Structures are given as C-alpha cells and as structure tokens.
Amino acid sequence: MDLAFTADEQKFAADVRAFVRANLAPDIRDKVKNGKHLIRDDYMRWQQALGRQGWLVYTWPKKHGGPGFTPAQRYIFENVCAEEYAPGIIPFGTKMVGPVIYTFGTDEQKTKFLPAIRESTVWWCQGYSEPGSGSDLASLRTRAERRGDHYVVNGSKTWNTMGHWADWIFCLVRTDPKAKPQEGISFLLIDMKTPGITVKPIIMMDGGHEVNEVFFDNVEVPVANLVGKENGGWTCAKFLLANERLGIAAVPQSKRGVEALKGIARAEHEDGKPLIENQAFAEKIADLEIQVTALEYTELRVLSQMAHGGQPGPEVSGLKIRGSEIQQRITELTMEAVGEYAAPYLPSLVWHGSNEEPVGPAYAHQAAPRYFNTRKTTIYGGSNEIQKGIISKMVLGL
Amino acid sequence: MDLALKPDHQTFADEIRAFTRGNLSPATKAKTFSGKHYDRDDHVHWQKALGRQGWLAYTWPKKYGGPGFDVTQRFLFENVLAEEGAPRIIPFGVKMVGPVIYTFGTDEQKERFLPGIRTSKVSWCQGYSEPGAGSDLANLRTRAVREGDHYVVNGQKTWTSFAHWADWIFCLVRTDPAAKPQEGISFLLIDMKTPGVTVRPITMLDGAHHVNDVFFDNVKVPVTNRIGKEGEGWTCAKFLLANERLGIAEVPASKRGVRSLRDIAQVEPLNGGRLADDPAFAAQIADIDLQVQALEMSELRVLSTMAMGGAPGPEVSTLKIRGSEIQQRIAELAMEAVGEYAQPYQPGMLFQDTNETPVGLDHAPPAAPRYFNFRKTSIYGGSNEIQKNIVSKMVLGL
Amino acid sequence: MDLSLSDEQKQLQEAAERFVRDKYPFDSRRKIAATDRGWLPENWAQMAELGWLGMAFSEEDGGYGGGPIETMIVMEQFGKGLVLEPFVPTVVLGGGMIGRAGSKAQKEALLAPMIEGKKQFAFAWLERQSRYNLADVSLKATKEGNGWSLSGHKGVVYNAPVADNIIVLARTAGAGREQKGLTLFVVDGKAKGITRRDYPTQDAFRASELTFDKVSVGADALLGKVDEGFAVVEEAVDRTIVALCAEATGCMDAINAATLEYIKTRKQFGVPIGKFQVLQHRMVDCFTNAQEARSMTLMATLKIDDKDPIVRAKAASGAKVQIGKSGKFCGQSAVQMHGGMGVTDELSVSHYFKRLTMIDLMFGNQQHHLTRYSNLAMAA
Ligand SMILES: Cc1cc2nc3c(=O)[nH]c(=O)nc-3n(C[C@H](O)[C@H](O)[C@H](O)COP(=O)(O)OP(=O)(O)OC[C@H]3O[C@@H](n4cnc5c(N)ncnc54)[C@H](O)[C@@H]3O)c2cc1C
C-alpha cells in the first residue's frame, strides 16, 4: 500500500497541467473559477482542444481511440483538470453513448459515430426519462414501429439535459408493447434535425434553462441507427447506468468547491473578523472537507481494485449517494456564508454574463440559485432512494 | 389563547410543590438528580404517599376515585413533580390497566381492583410482548383454554418491565386460535403468585435488571379475571396503547434533563475553565432545549384540544417519536459532557446504595449506562418506525 | 499509488482472522471479560509468538520492520472480535513511545521483553481536569538527588492493574496547559507511593485511578528529554487514534453483518423485517458509513508516517471525526433494528455498540477532533 505516485505518474500530472494551462481559454477558465454559467460554445472549444490531444474520451480503451489511461492516470487527469478550472466534460457522448456504441454497436456504427464523439464535433443528449417513467424507467412508452428500413417514433421524452444544444439524441423506445416491460425496449440514435422533433424548454427553480421536453411526432429513424438487437435495449441501458454512477460522485469538483468556499469564508466578515475565524462555521467547512476526503478515498479504493483487474460492483451506488449529498452541502454552506446578500435575484448576471454591477460581492448572486439548482443531484442519475434500493438488493441481499 | 397561569392554578402548583417537598424521601430525590436507579421501595413509598393524598391516579375522573384534574392541573402536576425530582409514576397500574378496568370492566372488577391501584398497594406489570410478537403484537400465541370457571394459561411473555416487583400482571392471551389474529385475543388479569408463573430476569446492556421473561405453565385464572368479552381483548389493547403514547413523551423529565445538563456543564472542566464556556457544547444544549420547547408546545396543543372536549388523535404518535429522540439526545450530551470519565463502569454506584465514592464527578457513573439504556425509548411503547407507520397511515392517508 | 495489501500483509490478515475466529467467539469473549484480569495470558503469549507485539518496530529495536499498515490489519480484526488483550496500551502507546523516545538501554530493558510478551505497559496522561487536552497536566515531578519525585493524580489508565511499567506524563516546568515543561517517566507499576483504584470500563477493559505520593524514580526513568515530552505524546496519541480507528472499522463491519443477518431472519407481520424499506435504507446508510470509516482509516494509516506533523495531525483527527460519526450511526442503528434484543446484554450488538461509543470518547471525541482539524485546515 502506498499513496505516492510513481515518477511516470508525476510526469503525467505535469504534462496534463501544462496542457490545460496552454489550451484552456482564459475566458472559460474565468467563468469556471467564478462559478458562472457556460454556454455551448465554451464547452465545445474546451472539449475540441482535449479531442485534438486525444484526451477527451479519457476513459476509453486504446482500441476505440481512447488514450488507454490507467486508473491512476484517470484520477490524475480528472483532478488536474478540476484544479485548473477546466469545465466538466459533458458525459452524454463521451461517457454514455460512446461506450454503448463501442460495446454493442456494429463496425459501421463505430466508424460513423465514434470519431465525432472523440473530437466533440457532435453534441449528444440522453432520451431516457418520460413523464410517466422516472424512477420506473422500464415503464417507458415512447413507441417505435418498424416500417421497412426505418422506425417511426411517436411519444415524448423529458428532462433532456441540454437537449436544446444537441445534434443527436440516444433514446430508449418501446418496440414491442406486448413483451414484458424490460424486454420490449430498443436503443435508438436519432438525429435532432429529423422532421417531427420539437424541443420545449423546462425552466428550473433558479430560473435557468438546462432541461427540456422532446416530442416525437412520426419521426422516421433508419433501422441502421438501432444499437444492439431490437428489444435488447435494456442491456445497453443498464450498462450505461453503471458507467454513469462512477463519475457522478464528482470528487475533484467538490474538492475545488471546498476551496472556493474557504475563499468566500475568508472574504466574508462577521463581527469585524473574517467568517472563517468563526469557529462554528469553520467546523462546518472542516466537516465537509472530511466528507470529501472520505469519498475520495472510497473512490481510490475502487480504482485500486480496478487496477488489479476487479470490476466496480453495485456498491459504487454509494459513491453517487455521498457525492450528490456533498455537492448539495457545498452549495448550502456557500449560501450560508453569503448571508443576507444571497437574497437579491439577478438573472441577467446569473444567466447572461451581463456587465451589470453585482449587488454585494461578485460571488453572492450565484449562491442561492446554485443551492436551489443543486437539489437536482440527489434526483437525477437514479435518485438516491433508488440507489439505496439497488445497494439493498444487489449488495445486501435484502 | 393564553399561556399565563390563572391565580388558582398558581396556588395549585404551590400546593403540589409543598406536598412533594414534604413527602418525597430525600434519598429518592437524590437518586433522581444523580441518575441512579430506583429500587422498588423508592417507587412504592412515593406512590403510596400520592395515593393517600388522592393524587396517584391523577388522570382518572372523579367517578373512579381520581382527583378530576383539568388539563392545566395535570400539566402542572407532572411538571412540578419532575422539577422536584420525584420518580415517574409507574404507568402499568395507574395509566394502563386502571383505565381499561374502569372503561371495560364489570362493577365487581372495579371494586376489586381500582382501590389497590389508586393507593399503590398492588403493583402491576404489562404482559403484551412475546418472543414472536413485538411490533406485530397481534401475532401473540400465549394460549388460554377455558375449563369451567377458569382459564388454563400456557406460554411466554417477554420484556415484561418490573415483573419481578409486580403482584399482578395484565395479559393479552389467545382464546381462539381459529379466529383472525386480532379477533381471538382476550384481556386477562393474573395474580403473579398463582402456581405455574415463573419470572426470569433479562439483563440490559448497562447491566440493569428491569425487564423479564414471564413463563406460564398451566396457570389457572378465574374467568372473573377477564376484562371485557372473550375474544375482544384487542379493543382493550388498542385503547390502552393510545393512552400509553401520550405520557411517553416525558416532557417534564426532559425539561429537568436540560437543566441538569446545564448544571453539569457548569462543573465539568475545560482548558482551565468550564465546559459551559465552550460555544460548541453550549449550542448543542441550546438546540436540545429548543427541541424540548417545541415538543412541549405540541403537547400543550393536544391538551388544549382535549380541554375543549376533543380526543387525542393518532398524531400523538409524533409526540412519542420526538419525545424518545429527545430523551436519547439528552443522555448522549450528558455522556459527552463527562468525556473520558464516562469510561469507568461502576455498577455499585448505579444499582446499590453503597458508600463507594464515584470515579470522576458525581454525575459521571450513570452517564454512559444511561445513554446505553435510553436506546430503549425509541423501541418500546411501539417502536418509532411503527409510530411513523401509524402517522403515515392514519394521519396522512398513505 | 496502490491501496492493495502485499502477500505478507494478506497472510497477517488471515492469521488475525483465524485468531479471532478461534479465541473470540462471543461466548468466549464473555468468559474472558468475566475473569479477574479481563484478558488471557495465553492469548498474549500467542500474540507474541505470532510476532504481533513486535511487528511495528524497526529491526534495530528488535522488531520486524512493519508499520502502521500492519497495526491497522490486526486492529481491524481485534475490532471484529472485541479483543480484550491490552495491545493498545502496551504495544501501540507504551511500546510506541519507548521506540520513538527511548534510550538504547531503555529499549533493551523494556522494548525487547515487551516484544517477547514478557512486559506490559500503561500510559498515564489524563487527570480530572484534562478532558481531551493532552497538555492539561499538573502531576508534578521534582528533582530529587539524581532522580525525581512524582506526586499527583492520574485517571482512566488502561491496563494499569497489571502493567509492569507505567509511562507517566508529568509536569517538570511551566503550569496549566503549557506544552513546554512536560516530561515522560517510566515508572515501575508496583513502585512505592502509587495507590491504585482498579475498575472495569463500560466495554469490559480494565483501568485504574492512580495516586502518586512522592514516588521516587531514578534518572534512568526519564523517557526522552526533560520538558520536551509533549511532542512525543502527541505523536503517540495520533498513532493510537489511527489504530483505534482501525479497530472501530472492524467493530462496524461486525455490527453491520450481525444486523443484516438479524433483519433477514427476524420475522414480524409474516415477513423478514428486512423487507421494510425504512430498514433497508437504514441498513444501506450503515454500510455507507462503514465504507467511509474504512476509507478515512486507510487515509490516516497511510499518512501517519508523514514527516509534516500537520499532515499527520490532520489525518488522525479527520479519521477520528469520521469514526465518531459512523460508529454512532452504525451502533445506534444496529440497536434500533434489533428492537428489544438490541438493548439487552445477550447479543453481541450491544457490546459492539458500547465499544464504538467508548472509542469515540477516547483521546478526544468527534467534536474535539473536528475543532482540531478545523484549526489546522483553516490556517492554511
Ligand atoms: C436536472 C435534471 C436533469 C436530468 N437530465 C436527464 C437527461 O438528460 N436525460 C434523461 O433521460 N433524464 C434526465 N433526468 C431525469 C432523471 O433521471 C429523473 O428525474 C429521475 O430518474 C427521477 O424520476 P422522476 O423525476 O420522475 O421522479 P419519480 O420517479 O416520480 O420520483 C419521485 C420521488 O419518489 C422516489 N421514489 C420513486 N420510486 C421509489 C422507490 N421504489 N422507492 C423509494 N422511493 C422511490 C424518488 O426517489 C423521488 O424522491 C434529469 C433530471 C433532472 C432533475
């Protein structure tokens, strides 16, 4: 057992850092550092830079054009990127549909779709949830009927994150309504420009637009866009969800969040002293930092097992649970640190990066909207109650 | 709405206080404040004194020999007794079987049993739970077979508090094994001296002996000892459980507990000063103090409804839940206050009247045992999970 | 970076598992706890034979060149069995301080026989007023000829009833809570002038209150430098905390396993109570808590040898906070999910619960270490 990185790993860390410093545009870095919202172009510029370096799909094996990082390299890559204020990589292409395609897709599909994901020239979104199918995903009803060499899709998806920015959507659709719920589902790739698709925004409680409803009205999809077998979509779905849970803990981002929180607690004052000198508040930050450390070491234990050939089991659901709770706690304490100045609501500053003069310190207007928005982390990616259900059944045998 | 006491209520409170100071043995009172366990005599002497005054059965209506207190008087009575360090009144006679007898019993039964309860000449215990029937009480299997003018009882009760001190036990027994679980149960009063009754102690995790197994081996019980009709014991049981839930919140004792926490914090040393000066610990006391106040107001709201003629509904389950959690927290804080000196285990200081001097300050020996022991409060009287189920079903309609 | 055990470490783990399986089934433990001594000399001899008493010491000091990882491995198993032999006071604390601060002569006289299982130690630091402040010491050592004379009181000294030597933290200069002016002495357990009041602890260990009335010791009793004892103590206590954290992870694994088994088998309302979702989710929270405890223990174990005392202190305090939090959650939940059975003396759960509770308040509880961690972390 050893915490130290090898000389090679240390060199790798230095390379990643140098790369980020040279290639991350200062305006994007500034937005991330100050907690401002990014627009599509910000993500694309950064992801394309990573793509050119071959690092965007950093979790992929060499065979499919990934860099073939070891678990330790992955860990270093994620941490250095976060430390250098790089934006998070949008997972829908790189972490979700990409691995599904290289695992279950045909050679033709691999050639057609993987390069654009690796280079970030195409934006993907995820079409799983429906109004009647949230936690109970298998009850989904969006219908795809086969007509010759294409499917005709009718129905609606909801909660599609960044669907309004997307070029393509991967969908779970029902191809056999008579089969058992899990057995009549297929996995389809759909071009968002196909006639019959409408995207309608859903406004979140912080006033932001990040999710959408997507409606399908007689949308024609070539059969060649089916991944895996017809009615075999549930296998792809499960595979993808397991992948999703690991990264969702967002430890590097939370480490950065705790540091930012300390910065705010140093800048804020109470009774003529920096807030960070208030013992009770300092201890809340300390407690949070300990939680992040515990999560980080749990993730390192999983990575270490993987390095020895083990597979992450259903217990990684625990990472999602704790990771999401920690993210929420960071935003909650940040809002607490800001105090009364969390109250002013300044949408043009929050959403449109306007030059308006902030009310109070520059970080203040973000605090409450972020706290509100981050309530999502215990709901999406399989709610925490559902994750506990998975552990209870799969790990504890209850 | 009015929180102030009327002058005659003030006089009443003074009277109770004077009586308690005149009649409660100093040794018993000292045990209350030092957290030692009472022995049987402590309870019986005090309860007999109350009985002579006509106050023991303070919740009973005048008709059955109670003092006919109004709800404010009840509230004052309980509070003054707790403040003065009186042991809590053992509920099995006064609060449990007494009301069952005057509500469901025959005149003969009332005459025979009520005086012994009012005066504390007879001690009662409660024979409900069995090894296979805890939360699922209706699953009980202790069998009573009718033979002429008596029943023959066979089976086992468990967790019976103070059975080793009791003269009588009230039992739920199965008289009709063929009926639905709730319908074949009867309510029997059994003299503990009847041949065939054996009591076996159960040692608790702190070393205390409060609870017992009670075995019945062909125990003959006259049919005249049955309360209510054969097969209708469940009605008595439900009536009694609802009564039990109200008092179990133990608000007056918790108020006393908060006061003694503050006293302990004044004498426990910390860095050359006192623990009370530690803002973190002071804040924890303040927090529990507020919880007690919220609970007291909730209880007062219930009492006020009762004063207007309403009956307490299933929402009193929440009083039990919060009351038990609060008692546990007070015990936990008292242990934390003692610090390292909570470690020595001194049974002599807990259970016997020894002259041993405590290791640490006077309040140190009971601190950890009490914390351990008080885990029971969220288990007995219907566990908190069961109480939540009741609220969920009966109040929320889930 | 690699968090897996080496082959040798795996063997050690298996040996410790075997020891606990053979010697510490719950009924045997109850019998051991009821003996006068509270632990078994034959078990101690076996630990010596297996090399556990010397594993964490350098070869130069007669040990086997292991370190905190080896200590973690056995302590975790000790936690699973609720092992009662005085490994912590003798080996981790006493041996640890002698190994770090002792002279060559002291190591020969004390450490070598300890490793063979022939000497046991106790560490006396706490006083009535100290709470968790290691420097709040007033027991006085004054010069007396070539040697010293010790007077004062020490409390909750684990293993004092049988210890061959007691390592005493005494004030030689300064006052109150000054860290400078504290000195360590190795005192014969039977020295004239020591009065002992022995008692069991809540969790069945043995400890004592000690009164020192002009206890005379020679110059050779001095452990380390005069007035400079605090740093030695602080480091030894941090190492002990990490060992206790490992023990607690073992306790948590065991109490969780017992509870899981119980809720799968205990039936109410015609089904195993583990079918009720509130209990399922609470059980999941128990496992998550134990995972976090394990992670923090591992972190602290790997950082406790760090040269920077701040890194070391933060690691120990961070782990202790986690262990306090997780231990309380697992302990209270296990009792609750056992219903009435949980609050009796009969099943192992209440014994694990008591041990976890006591571990929290040894050498500073969760709140104390949160404050310590916070002061270190916010200073940066
Ligand atoms: C911001 C955001 C972005 C999202 N992005 C996407 C996306 O890009 N693509 C996509 O397909 N989906 C997305 N989702 C959808 C997300 O996966 C669902 O919200 C989630 O699965 C929960 O479904 P629901 O909202 O219908 O809640 P419900 O399933 O209705 O759940 C409501 C509550 O009931 C609880 N519950 C449900 N079942 C159980 C049970 N068996 N036991 C105990 N408790 C239970 C839940 O935990 C929750 O607390 C997103 C959601 C959000 C909030």
Ligand SMILES: Cc1cc2nc3c(=O)[nH]c(=O)nc-3n(C[C@H](O)[C@H](O)[C@H](O)COP(=O)(O)OP(=O)(O)OC[C@H]3O[C@@H](n4cnc5c(N)ncnc54)[C@H](O)[C@@H]3O)c2cc1C
């Ligand atoms: C100190 C003490 C004194 C007592 N005194 C008496 C007495 O004098 N007379 C008497 O008759 N009884 C007495 N009891 C018994 C007490 O009423 C029972 O312990 C209680 O009803 C719980 O039953 P159990 O112990 O069998 O736990 P179980 O019913 O086995 O419950 C175990 C766990 O499962 C949970 N659980 C059970 N069912 C459900 C459900 N449907 N949904 C969710 N969770 C569930 C429980 O909440 C608990 O956490 C006493 C108990 C104690 C601890």
